[in-house]
Amino acid sequence: MDYIVVGGGIAGLTAACELAGAGGARVTVYEQSRKLGGRGGTETRDGFSLNHGPHALYRNGIAHRTFTEWKVRVAGRVPRLKGDAYAVLGGGLFAFPADPVRLLTSGLFRGLEKWSAARAFQWLMGDTPKASATVSDWLDEKFGVRERPSRARLFLEALFRVSTYSNALDTMSARAALQQVRFATKNGVLYLDGGWQMIVAGLADRAASLGVRVETGAAVERVESGRVRVAGRDVVCDGVVLAVTPDAVESLTGVRMAGLAPGLTQIRAACLDLAMKSLPRQAAVFALGMDTPFYFSRHSATARLAPEGAHLVHVAKYLRTGERAQREELERFADLAMPAWRQHSTFARYLPELAVTHAVVTPAGRPGVDALNLPGVTMAGDWVGAEGMLVDGAVASARAAARKIMSAPAQERKFAAA
Numbered sequence: 001m002d003y004i005v006v007g008g009g010i011a012g013l014t015a016a017c018e019l020a021g022a023g024g025a026r027v028t029v030y031e032q033s034r035k036l037g038g039r040g041g042t043e044t045r046d047g048f049s050l051n052h053g054p055h056a057l058y059r060n061g062i063a064h065r066t067f068t069e070w071k072v073r074v075a076g077r078v079p080r081l082k083g084d085a086y087a088v089l090g091g092g093l094f095a096f097p098a099d100p101v102r103l104l105t106s107g108l109f110r111g112l113e114k115w116s117a118a119r120a121f122q123w124l125m126g127d128t129p130k131a132s133a134t135v136s137d138w139l140d141e142k143f144g145v146r147e148r149p150s151r152a153r154l155f156l157e158a159l160f161r162v163s164t165y166s167n168a169l170d171t172m173s174a175r176a177a178l179q180q181v182r183f184a185t186k187n188g189v190l191y192l193d194g195g196w197q198m199i200v201a202g203l204a205d206r207a208a209s210l211g212v213r214v215e216t217g218a219a220v221e222r223v224e225s226g227r228v229r230v231a232g233r234d235v236v237c238d239g240v241v242l243a244v245t246p247d248a249v250e251s252l253t254g255v256r257m258a259g260l261a262p263g264l265t266q267i268r269a270a271c272l273d274l275a276m277k278s279l280p281r282q283a284a285v286f287a288l289g290m291d292t293p294f295y296f297s298r299h300s301a302t303a304r305l306a307p308e309g310a311h312l313v314h315v316a317k318y319l320r321t322g323e324r325a326q327r328e329e330l331e332r333f334a335d336l337a338m339p340a341w342r343q344h345s346t347f348a349r350y351l352p353e354l355a356v357t358h359a360v361v362t363p364a365g366r367p368g369v370d371a372l373n374l375p376g377v378t379m380a381g382d383w384v385g386a387e388g389m390l391v392d393g394a395v396a397s398a399r400a401a402a403r404k405i406m407s408a409p410a411q412e413r414k415f416a417a418a
Contacts, residue, residue: 001025001239001406002236002238003028003402004028004029004030004228004239004240005029005240006241007038007248008029008038009037009038009040010038010040010199010395010398011380011397012038012243013029013204014066014398015243015380016207016214017207018398018403019241019405020207025406026213027210027213028212028213028214028215029212029214030215030220032218033216033217034216036204036216037196037200040052040199040200042198046307047306048346049195049306050273050349053271053314054295054299054316056189057074057189057199058180058390058392059078059189060182060183060186061388061395062396062399063395063396072206074192075192076190076303077190077302078189078190079188079285079301081096081098081285085098086288086337087287088289088292088333089108089151089154089289089291091336093284094108095107097155103117103121108290109152113152116152117151119152120142120153123142124178124181124185125182125185127178129174130174131363132363133175134172134174134363135173135177136170138178154290158288159184159185160181161295162288162295163177164177164390165267165269165390166318167293168320171265171362173362173363173365174363177361193304195305222252223242223377224253225377226376239405240376240405241378241379241405242372242377242380243379245358245381245383246264246358253374255372255374260372261366261367261371265360266357267357268319268353269316269317269318270317270327270352270354271314271316271350271351271354272314272315272330272331272334272348272350273312274312274313274334274341274348275306275345275346275347276310276312276344276346277345278310280338280340280341282338283337284298285298286298289333294330294333295317295318296313296338297314299312300312300313313334313341315337317330324352324353330350356390357382357390359382361393366384367379367383367385368385368386369384369385369404371384376405378401380398380402381397384397387400
């Protein structure tokens with residue numbers, strides 16, 4: 001069998017490994033850029049390892065299970081929120097309530113607010129929302145619709161944003177979002193030494209060991225059932241996995257994505273990376289906005305991402321659809337969490353519109369791997385399939401897309417015209 005994977009990011013490399021791992025298949029990956037990894041790549045600058053925004057690998061997710069199964073190295077550690085972690089409300093810093101005990105002792109909540117926050121924490125851990133409910137619907141049901149949200153509600157909204165990397169609470173599935181929050185709070189996440197290029201390199205090594213052929217700088221021009229046009233030539237195959245963006249799928253196949261997923265909306269964030277030669281005396285490790293969608297985290301406190309004695313900090317703003325951020329907004333949030341940081345900074349990198357994911361999980365779900373209805377052509381990515389968010393969605397859909405092709409009846413696979 002001859003299979004083709006279009007796209008050399010984490011989803012594409014995962015699909016290639018799944019196809020080749022079945023044994024006997026010849027697999028080729030075409031990646032249009034000169035480097036593998038896509039948004040999973042890492043830039044190295046002056047000894048600092050810069051991911052495309054703050055990345056975390058959920059230890060309960062299918063991605064981590066898959067990498068463990070395949071012996072793809074993911075060296076890193078779990079961040080611990082201690083006394084230098086803060087919730088930010090009204091411009092003030094409060095001890096971050098990372099667990100029920102600290103929830104009751106934090107100055108973030110006062111009087112009866114502590115009881116309300118403790119009850120909200122129980123909802124996070126044990127409630128099952130209606131399948132049709134968005135996060136906002138679920139929060140309205142629990143707290144009621146008020147002109148001024150309670151601090152407990154603001155706390156939950158902040159947890160949803162940081163766990164899903166999204167500010168689309170009015171369209172996101174409450175069930176999917178709760179699962180993501182539980183992944184974050186129960187088993188935690190990993191920050192990886194050297195950045196996520198470790199995952200890309202590990203998947204590429206596994207693919208090579210399985211005989212996968214990888215062509216970089218190879219722009220695919222057209223995909224049909226049974227053939228792929230790349231660099232002006234037609235390549236006949238038994239199946240194709242499209243591990244690319246929705247726009248690229250539409251361009252390559254001619255299938256209108258709006259008809260498959262009317263709610264397909266890219267989720268974006270603005271990110272300010274701060275490379276620090278040293279730290280100010282009062283520097284937080286973590287800070288999360290309660291009434292604003294901001295995030296601050298010193299990832300180098302957990303993982304090896306900076307030269308000895310130096311530090312790497314991420315500041316992010318989770319954007320609403322159509323919203324644009326100003327760099328000064330992120331700098332002001334950094335001022336709260338790490339005063340006088342400019343005097344200690346080596347360089348800063350600003351990414352004003354970083355693509356977090358190409359689709360939020362709505363109550364209606366996301367397109368299936370075979371939603372194109374093209375024989376022998378499936379899709380994979382963080383915007384495809386029923387399982388997982390972010391990289392977990394990418395890995396889950398990639399494995400499902402590969403299995404779908406391999407399980408197709410012979411008459412559906414052997415569709416290529418002579």
